[in-house]
Each structure stands twice: as structure tokens, then as C-alpha cells.
Amino acid sequence: MLSRLSRPRALALCALPVAGLFAVVGFAPLPYAIAQPGTTADVLGEDKGKQVITITGAPVRETEGQLRMTTILATGPSADIRFGDVADAWFRTDRAVLPKGSVYPSGKSDAEVEKHNLGQMKQSQDAAALAALGYLKKDPEQVKVTLHLADIGGPSAGLLFSLGIVDKLDGDGDGDLTGGRTVAGTGTIAPDGKVGAVGGVSLKTQAAARDGATVFLVPKAECSDAEAELPKGMRLIPVTALNDAVASLRALEQGQGAKVPSC
Numbered sequence: 001m002l003s004r005l006s007r008p009r010a011l012a013l014c015a016l017p018v019a020g021l022f023a024v025v026g027f028a029p030l031p032y033a034i035a036q037p038g039t040t041a042d043v044l045g046e047d048k049g050k051q052v053i054t055i056t057g058a059p060v061r062e063t064e065g066q067l068r069m070t071t072i073l074a075t076g077p078s079a080d081i082r083f084g085d086v087a088d089a090w091f092r093t094d095r096a097v098l099p100k101g102s103v104y105p106s107g108k109s110d111a112e113v114e115k116h117n118l119g120q121m122k123q124s125q126d127a128a129a130l131a132a133l134g135y136l137k138k139d140p141e142q143v144k145v146t147l148h149l150a151d152i153g154g155p156s157a158g159l160l161f162s163l164g165i166v167d168k169l170d171g172d173g174d175g176d177l178t179g180g181r182t183v184a185g186t187g188t189i190a191p192d193g194k195v196g197a198v199g200g201v202s203l204k205t206q207a208a209a210r211d212g213a214t215v216f217l218v219p220k221a222e223c224s225d226a227e228a229e230l231p232k233g234m235r236l237i238p239v240t241a242l243n244d245a246v247a248s249l250r251a252l253e254q255g256q257g258a259k260v261p262s263c
Helices: 007-027 083-090 110-135 158-169 201-210 220-228 242-253
Strands: 032-041 051-057 066-075 096-099 143-149 182-185 215-219 235-239
Touching: 032 083, 032 201, 051 096, 051 158, 066 158, 066 201, 083 096, 110 143, 110 158, 110 242, 158 182, 158 215, 158 235, 158 242, 182 201, 201 215, 201 220, 215 242, 235 242
Parallel strands: 066 182, 182 215, 215 235
Antiparallel strands: 032 066, 032 096, 051 143
16 A cells, blocks of 8 residues: 555655654653662761761770762652653763662552661661671670661661771771771671672762762672773772771771772
8 A cells, every 4th residue: 555655655654653652652651760879978977966876885986087878869669750761861971770670679669668678778787787796706795886877778888887887996006997088888788797789889989979989899799880980080999798898998098009909
């Protein structure tokens, strides 16, 4: 039938279903979340008037510098993400398009997701305390650690919590872990000190740079992701365990940067 039509008319008829498809795609919700750099918080400092790390049962010391945990900010599971949103985010270095299933538990409401994330944060805090006290060979029955960080969920602050506890407790005379710097990072932590991957690291390095960090601790498995949009002047340090992170920060603090691994 198309052979009997003029070429312009045939092209116009062929274009109609394509245009209809783009119209549907343009207005239909898509199964994605849009993420961007989120907040950071200094675990050595205060959050809403309370110390993030409070320790009883052992001497603590004054610290300098900052240890900043990092986050990403993602659209909620009920948000309608359209083709235009995805297209805009796709070409921006400060945005990431992620499958919803990789960000949220499937089939959960916004409230359920928030509850889940806060539960993960509590588990992460417990693991961080055990990892830090185990590293320092201190008895968790005698040394009590309380962690406070409001309105932030998920497990990715574990490594930074552990480092903050070590920095506040370790009185070996070697000085602060930060050496007065602003150090940021991300990574889950297990009670035995192993560091796990978290995702979103290229956005987290941007958040860290925005808030003054010059050093970023990243799970070794995510080095390539962290390098993808690495801010100028930021040093990446790969870690696989808490003792790696402590050793690297000690070497930097003592001016032995050549001994510190890089991605």
C-alpha cells in the first residue's frame, strides 16, 4: 500500500507511530531513580547539637581535622521519573540514573524504605563500634560507644564511624588520623573490620570536594567508579579493611605519602 503513496506522505504515515511512541515514553513513568551528591557530616564533630561519637569507659582525646561521611540524595520510590528527567541527568556529571531496584527494596513505600534505611544505619553503627574496639583491643563490655547522626540512613558510613572511634580513643601519641586535614570517604564495615562496596562513589567524591575534603577513602573494588568524575586535587586511597585505612592515614599524617596506595 505504501508504494502507491507519494514519498512525503508515506514518510509522514511512518512517522506517526514513532511520534506516538516518543509521546508515550515522554509522559510514562520510568523504573529509574535520579541520584545526586548528598550531604556530608563530620563524625568527629556534632550533629544537631549532639556529638556524633560519644565514648564512656575509656579516656578520649581532642581531635583536629575532620572525618566526613558522605551520602547521595536519590528520588524516592514513589517519584515519577519521566524520559525528560532521565535525558537531563544522563548528560550531567553531578547526576546518575540508577535502576530503582538497585536503590530501594522492591515494592516498598517511601515510609518503609526510610525505616529500612534507618535500620541499616543502626546495624552499621553497631558493626563500626565492634570493628574499632576490636582493632584497638578494647573490651566492648567496658568501653561504650554511642553514635548519633540524625536523618541519615543506610550502611555506607560504617568505615568513617570506625575511624572516628579509633581517632578519639587511640592515645598512642601518633597524633590525629587526619593530620589536620578534611578527610572523607565511604564504605560499609563488618565487625571484623572488612570494608565493603556501597555504590554512588563518583557522586560522593563530588560531595566531599564541595565540603572541603582533599582525601577520599574508597572501597578498593570501586576505585574505577571513583575515578570517573574525580574532583581536581582530590587523592583517592583504596581500602579493604579498617587497618588499611588507619595505616594509610597514619602514613599521610607522618609525611610518608609515598607509602600510601592509590587507585
